[in-house]
Amino acid sequence: MAQSEQEILEGLAEIVNEETGLDTDSVQSDKSFTDDLDIDSLSMMTIVVNAEEKFGVRIPDDEVKNLKTVGDAVSFISKSQS
C-alpha cells in the first residue's frame, strides 16, 4: 500500500496537528521538527508511533534522530513502504 510522498506529507501533517495543534499548512517538507515546529522529543515520539500505525511502517528509535525535517520523515516512510 505504497502512498505518494504528497499523501504521506498530508497524513503526517494531520498527525502533527493532532499532537501539537499546529496548522496542517505549516507542516511543510523543508520545516525542521525542532527549530521550525518547536516539537519536543516527547511529542516527536508520539508522532513517530502514530505515523508507524498510520503508514504501516516501523521507525526504529535510532532512526528518529536522523529525521530532522518533515521531508526526512516523509522520505523514510516512503522508502519503508516500498
Add this chain to the structure above:
Amino acid sequence: MTAERRVVVTGLGATTPVGGNVPDTWDAILAGRSGARTMPYEWVEQYDLPVKFAATLKTPAEEVLSKVEVRRMDPSAQYALIAAREAWADAGSPEGDPERLAACIGTGIGGVWTLLSQWDNLREKGPRRVFPLAVPMLMPNASSAAVSLEIGARAGAHTPVSACASGLEAMGYAYDMIRNGRADIAVAGGTEGAVHALPIAGFAAMQALSTRNDDPERASRPYDTGRDGFVLGEGAAVVVLEEYEAAKARGAKIYAEVGGVGMSADSHHIAAPEPEGAGASRAMVEAVQRAGLTPKDIVHVNAHATSTPVGDVAESNAIRRAFGDDADGMPVSATKSMTGHLLGAAGALEGVLTILALHHRLAPATINLDDFDPAIKLDVVHGEARKLPAGDIAALNNSFGFGGHNVAVVFTSV
C-alpha cells in the same frame, strides 16, 4: 517582628457537576439542582457495575479546552486548569513576582484515567504504544504543575494528598505559605477526575456508594434516614489567595478572609471515621481559635456530609463535641446533596461555596432531606436557603478523608 500577615480570597473558579463555572454552580446550588446522572459510558454495562450513575461534569472539558490540552492532560489536570483559569481571571490576573506566586492543587487519586488507559495500551498493543507522556500525565502532582505552568508560579507547586480532604488541605497549605512569607499570592484548590470503572468498583466493594440507580438525583441525601452512601462526583475548584495589604493596595475584589485553619489525624482506622469525632472536633476547634474567634461567631457550617450512614453521624457528633450548645446557632449546609462527592476536589468546592455563602449572606439548602435522621444533632438548612446575619460573620468548612485526615477552615467576611 512584623504584624501578622492576613490572607484573603480574591478569585474563585470551578467546574462542577452542576455548573461549568462559579456563577452557574452557585445558581444551581441555590436552585437546589442535582448533578447526579446515569453514566453514559459503555463500561457501566460491560462490567455490570453495581452503581450506574455519578455526578459528572455539567460542561465537559472538551468543550472548554483545546484538542491538544485534552490529549496531553489527564482529566484531573484538565479540570484543575479550567478552574484555575477562571479563578485567576476573576482575581484580575494580578501581576507580581513569579517567585512570590505559588500553586497548590490537591487530588485524592490523581491521574487514574491515564494510568489505566495506558495499562490497557501496554497489554493490548505493547510497550511502544504507551504514550510518552503517560508518567507526567498520571502523576498526582500533574495538576499543580499544570497550574504552575499556566500562571508562571515559581514560589512552589505543591500537591497535598489526603483523600477527600486534599482540596481543603491545599488551601490550608497555601494559606500557610502566605502567612509565613513563602509567597504573596497562591492559586489553591483541588481536582478529581475519577469517574472510572475501577474507583467505582472499589468504592462499591466497600459499600461506600449509593446504589439508588433508578433515581440518581435523589441518591445523595445527607442526614436523611434513607441515605445509603455517597455519589461519586468529578470536577475542580480553585481560589486565589493573597496577602491582604497587597490585595487592598491593588484594589482587588475581596470575597472573604481565611481566618484560620485546623488540621488533625484520627489514627483510628484506614477508612472509617473515629465515631466520637475526637480528631475532627480538634481540627474545628483549632480553626476557630486560630481565627481569633469563639464558636458563637460561627454562623454557618458547610459540612463534609457525604451521605454515608456512619460518616454523617460521626461529623454531627464531632461538631457537638467541638462546640456544645453553640452548635445550635450554626446552620449547616450539606451541598454534596447536589454536587455529589468530588473526593480530592470536595473540600475545595465546599470552600468556594462557603466563601460564596458569606459573600452573598445565604446558606444553601440541603436537598433530598425528606426524613431527618434523629441521630443528627444539627440545625440543617433545608427547603430554602437561609439568610445569614449582617455585620462581621464567620463560617466553617469541614473536610475529612480516608486515612483519618481532618481539615477545617474558618472563613470570615471582610
